[in-house]
Every structure is written in C-alpha cells, then in structure tokens.
Amino acid sequence: MGIRSILSKPLAAYMAAQQRKWSLNPSASQAKVFKQNIKAASQTVFGKDHNFDSIKTYDDFKKNVPIRDYEELKPYVEKILQGEADVLWPGKPAYFAKTSGTTSGTKYIPITKDSIPNHIGSARDAILSYVAETGKSKFLDNKLIFLSGSPETYKTAGINTGRLSGIVNHHVPGYLRSNQMPSYETNCIEDWEQKLDAIIDETLDQPMSLISGIPPWVQMYFDRIQARTGKKIKDIFPEFELFIYGGVNFEPYRQKLFETIGKEVDSIELYPASEGFIAYQDSQKEKGLLLLLNSGIFFEFVPADEYFNENPTRLSIDDVELDKNYALIINNNAGLWGYSIGDTIKFVSKDPYRIVVSGRIKHFISAFGEHVIGEEVEKAMQYAVEQQPGTELVEFTVAPNVAPKSGLPLHEWYIEFANEPSDLEAFEKDLNLQLRKLNSYYDDLISGSILKNLEVKSLSRDAFRNYMKSQGKLGGQNKVPRLSNDRKLADALLHYLK
Structure with missing residues (x-):
C-alpha cells in the first residue's frame, strides 16, 4: 500500500x-x-x-x-x-x-x-x-x-x-x-x-x-x-x-x-x-x-405543495417528516438568505x-393539475426497464402535448435507447400503468378521459448529445431537464425522431 x-x-x-x-x-x-x-x-x-x-x-x-x-x-x-x-x-x-x-x-x-x-x-x-x-x-x-x-x-x-x-x-x-x-x-x-x-x-x-x-x-x-x-x-x-x-x-x-x-x-x-x-x-x-x-448552512424546508402559496409553512430540521416532499431553502455563510435553490427533497x-433528491420545484408537468414530478417519472422508467431485461437508456425527457393533432391531450416521453425494448408497445404500457400507480392525479385524469395514455417517442442515436451541442451545453455540469411544462425541448427533439 x-x-x-x-x-x-x-x-x-x-x-x-x-x-x-x-x-x-x-x-x-x-x-x-x-x-x-x-x-x-x-x-x-x-x-x-x-x-x-x-x-x-x-x-x-x-x-x-x-x-x-x-x-x-x-x-x-x-x-x-x-x-x-x-x-x-x-x-x-x-x-x-x-x-x-x-x-x-x-x-x-x-x-x-x-x-x-x-x-x-x-x-x-x-x-x-x-x-x-x-x-x-x-x-x-x-x-x-x-x-x-x-x-x-x-x-x-x-x-x-x-x-x-x-x-x-x-x-x-x-x-x-x-x-x-x-x-x-x-x-x-x-x-x-x-x-x-x-x-x-x-x-x-x-x-x-x-x-x-x-x-x-x-x-x-x-x-x-x-x-x-x-x-x-x-x-x-x-x-x-x-x-x-x-x-x-x-x-x-x-x-x-x-x-x-x-x-x-x-x-x-x-x-x-x-x-x-x-x-x-x-x-x-x-x-x-x-x-x-x-x-455553514442552516436549512429550511417548505412542503412542496405549499411552495407557491403566499405564506407557505417553513420548517426547521426538528419538524420535518419522512417521505414528504419539501422544497429546500438554505441560509449559508456565503450570504444566501431564505434562498430557494429550486430542488425538492424527501427524508428517508x-x-x-x-x-433523496426528488426533483425540481419548477420542473414538473401539471398541464391538467396532475403535478407529475421527477421522482415519479424516474421510478416509472426504472420499472419499465426492469420488465424487459436488456433494455438500456441513454437519456429521456417528458413533456405534455395539450393540443395533439387528434385525440385527447397526453404526456410524450422522448427516449434515446442504447438498446431498445424488444416490445416497445408493452414498454409503453408498463410506463403508463406504473405512473398511474405513483401519481393518483394522473390516474384520475386517465380514468376520467381527460388525458389519454402516454406515448413513447423513440429518438435516433446521439439525439440528446446533438441537441445539447446545438445549444452550446455539451459536457461539463450541464444536464437535460427530466420534465418540462412547455414544448420547447420536446419540439426541438422532434428533429431527432427515428
């Protein structure tokens, strides 16, 4: 040694x-x-x-x-x-x-x-x-x-x-x-x-x-x-x-x-x-x-479902609960006071x-009140991948389509596979069913025929790399947003559909 x-x-x-x-x-x-x-x-x-x-x-x-x-x-x-x-x-x-x-x-x-x-x-x-x-x-x-x-x-x-x-x-x-x-x-x-x-x-x-x-x-x-x-x-x-x-x-x-x-x-x-x-x-x-x-950081925690309220509850470490989604607020020795860093966390x-980090306070899909968060789409994805061994991901992102050319609105999942599922239709169904289990609001919207089942959009090889390069954000600390409430990223990725 x-x-x-x-x-x-x-x-x-x-x-x-x-x-x-x-x-x-x-x-x-x-x-x-x-x-x-x-x-x-x-x-x-x-x-x-x-x-x-x-x-x-x-x-x-x-x-x-x-x-x-x-x-x-x-x-x-x-x-x-x-x-x-x-x-x-x-x-x-x-x-x-x-x-x-x-x-x-x-x-x-x-x-x-x-x-x-x-x-x-x-x-x-x-x-x-x-x-x-x-x-x-x-x-x-x-x-x-x-x-x-x-x-x-x-x-x-x-x-x-x-x-x-x-x-x-x-x-x-x-x-x-x-x-x-x-x-x-x-x-x-x-x-x-x-x-x-x-x-x-x-x-x-x-x-x-x-x-x-x-x-x-x-x-x-x-x-x-x-x-x-x-x-x-x-x-x-x-x-x-x-x-x-x-x-x-x-x-x-x-x-x-x-x-x-x-x-x-x-x-x-x-x-x-x-x-x-x-x-x-x-x-x-x-x-x-x-x-x-x-x-050097004094932490505060705001229940995520109250974050956008005029006077949300603010908690210290003594009052948090397990498995509840909180927006993270910091007060540190660099002079950031009552500062929301934009992340949500849960205590395990x-x-x-x-x-565990559960998502971003502004990165969610709630086009119809479903409030789907990053943790939920990642868990749904993990489940769907496990159902078809050999499936490998490169990257993915999810966005709503509130005005499709036909039919009801839906969530679209833009996925670049390293190895595509052997049965893409079954993969899509597994994603949808698992997301419904994880998010009761999404489930209600599907059951009530307000949203239709999600769709997977399979992207060509290097789609995300080429997109990030086109934005001058290739490498370093840059990350692809997992969720968007608008169509900016989704529409850009349409150029990379298979």
Whole structure:
C-alpha cells in the first residue's frame, strides 16, 4: 500500500467519529450554524435591512427574512457587482460561481472564504466516509479523474468568476493533486468533444482507480474509449473501483454504465450545488444522502405543495417528516438568505437525517393539475426497464402535448435507447400503468378521459448529445431537464425522431 492509502485510514476514522457526533445531534448542530451566521452577517447591508441584531430565534428569522429565489436576491448581488463590500456577508466574495438562470440570464452565486470549506471539505469527507466504512483505500494510490468544467476564471468586479467545478479544482488538496487527471491544460479546453479526446489521450494508459463526473458525460467518455479500443472499461482500467457522481439520479444510467464498464463498481453520490454542498452518501449500506447540518448552512424546508402559496409553512430540521416532499431553502455563510435553490427533497431517515433528491420545484408537468414530478417519472422508467431485461437508456425527457393533432391531450416521453425494448408497445404500457400507480392525479385524469395514455417517442442515436451541442451545453455540469411544462425541448427533439 502507498502512503496515501495508509494515511487515509486514521484520518477516515477521525472524520467518521466527528460525523457521528454532529449527525446524531441535529438540533444542536443547526442551532450553532444559525447563531454563527446571523451574528457574522448582522452588520452587512442585508443584515441591517432584515434586523439581524434583533433575531434571537428561528421564529424571529422567519418574520424578518422572506423566502427568495435568485431573481429576488439579485438587487443585493448587483451591489456586489458594483464594487460594494459587506453586502450579503462580511467583505467581498472570494468567487462568483457563474451559472445559467431561467429568467434572469446569468446568475452570479457568491462563494466566500468562509463557505469554501463546505464545498471542498464535504467532497473529501464523502470519500473518507467510504474508506471508514469499507476499509478500502488502495484506490487513493492510483490515478483519479474528475470530469469537470474548465478551471479558468476571470474577474467580475474584481472577483474571480467561473464554473463551480472549475473553482473547486483550484482547491483540490495537495496530496491528491499529484495523481489527479486530466492535466490543467486539458481541463481548460472549452469544446467538450475536443476536451474528451484529449482526456482519453492522457488517461488511456494510466492506472485509473477513481472516476468522477455527471453520469451521462462519464458514459460519453467510456463510449469514446470503447470506440477507440474495442474493449470494456474494466480491461482498459483494471484498477477502476470507485465511481463518484452527482447532479442527476444515477438509476436511469446505471445499467448501461456498468455494462460498458464490464463489471459493477462501488459508487458514492454527492449533492453539490453552486449555492452549497448539501449532502453526500455516507454509507454503502443505507439509503439516502447524509444532510450536512454542521457545514455553514442552516436549512429550511417548505412542503412542496405549499411552495407557491403566499405564506407557505417553513420548517426547521426538528419538524420535518419522512417521505414528504419539501422544497429546500438554505441560509449559508456565503450570504444566501431564505434562498430557494429550486430542488425538492424527501427524508428517508431521521437517525441520522438522510435525504433523496426528488426533483425540481419548477420542473414538473401539471398541464391538467396532475403535478407529475421527477421522482415519479424516474421510478416509472426504472420499472419499465426492469420488465424487459436488456433494455438500456441513454437519456429521456417528458413533456405534455395539450393540443395533439387528434385525440385527447397526453404526456410524450422522448427516449434515446442504447438498446431498445424488444416490445416497445408493452414498454409503453408498463410506463403508463406504473405512473398511474405513483401519481393518483394522473390516474384520475386517465380514468376520467381527460388525458389519454402516454406515448413513447423513440429518438435516433446521439439525439440528446446533438441537441445539447446545438445549444452550446455539451459536457461539463450541464444536464437535460427530466420534465418540462412547455414544448420547447420536446419540439426541438422532434428533429431527432427515428
């Protein structure tokens, strides 16, 4: 064993002990973060505007700080962009994470010196949790690849600005940097396909043991390697034993990815966002991701079915229930207050608090009041795939068709298969029946002849890749929306029908 794998074990044991301490004292962990954040920001512009000096309890906080999305917080961000300090958090941000907004164009998400440990330390602790539980650490001695956006940054109002994954790249611990791949120069290539070829050139003859990235882009990396070599990934990288991913539900991609690898490997799911690192998979045995209650973020939870109400219920960690859909609200040490990140989650455990991501608060289909969410379509898809072994997916998305050329309105499922079902009609029926079981409103609309049964639209090879390329969103951290309430994506995909 090498020095990294040897030293990681006592470090992992220490981290696991600390993790148990805070995760089994959730109220105290969150109360400490709450007090620290309010105190630190009390003399900022935002803190003065919202009476932070008088806030002593969570009830005080709710009375003074409304829930906001980026568009509503934007006036404060604009002050930072104009050169002001002490706006949302003391001083100025260390970085802006640049992301795409839905209505406000580019979003500039502040990352401060105080919030950087949340982004960096959480990824480290996820790996150490794995080492502590499994005893496996040899992978740390070999090469590790992180498929991410470019690490290049530029100045915005004097503040370093770039993609989150690129910013994080600047803070990879020194003990991992020497075996991290690809090279900095390759990582800076903007064109995804050119970058992918360069990554393959650099990694093909290396002892890769850990591979990390968003599943569809890792799949593309593997596909390119297979096309070049004609071999399974396990034969190219016999040391490969750990896959780390985040950003999307892995289940729709699992079967094809492991088929391409040629064996199953352990995996760790992460829940990072530009706004903060929310949770990570702390166990290979338990369901869900450990919510990070001690990492600079005070969490709030709004019942998803109340989110669009004028005064929705706001809950702290003490009052949440299992298996209920909540919109996730954060208050962090980067100065995001009452901030809705747009995700919905469910708790699957309260001892400790573990969550699953169930969808996006604005990504659902409710053309007729059915309110179908991401979790439901992914579960229906998983069921239908399991009914016909050998079926493999590349990607899919779902949209309503409220005015078809004939017949009743319906949901259309645009699917790119790696291996199409042997009986597509039966596959379609399984999807529809399972969705009806999962969503009673959808079932009622079908039964009441308001909607007709869903239809599958089979897409040609590389349909999603070509679509994303046409939008300038190929690779990196970009994801295909699973659900849409409009026809924008669906109509674009009509060009790729088989």
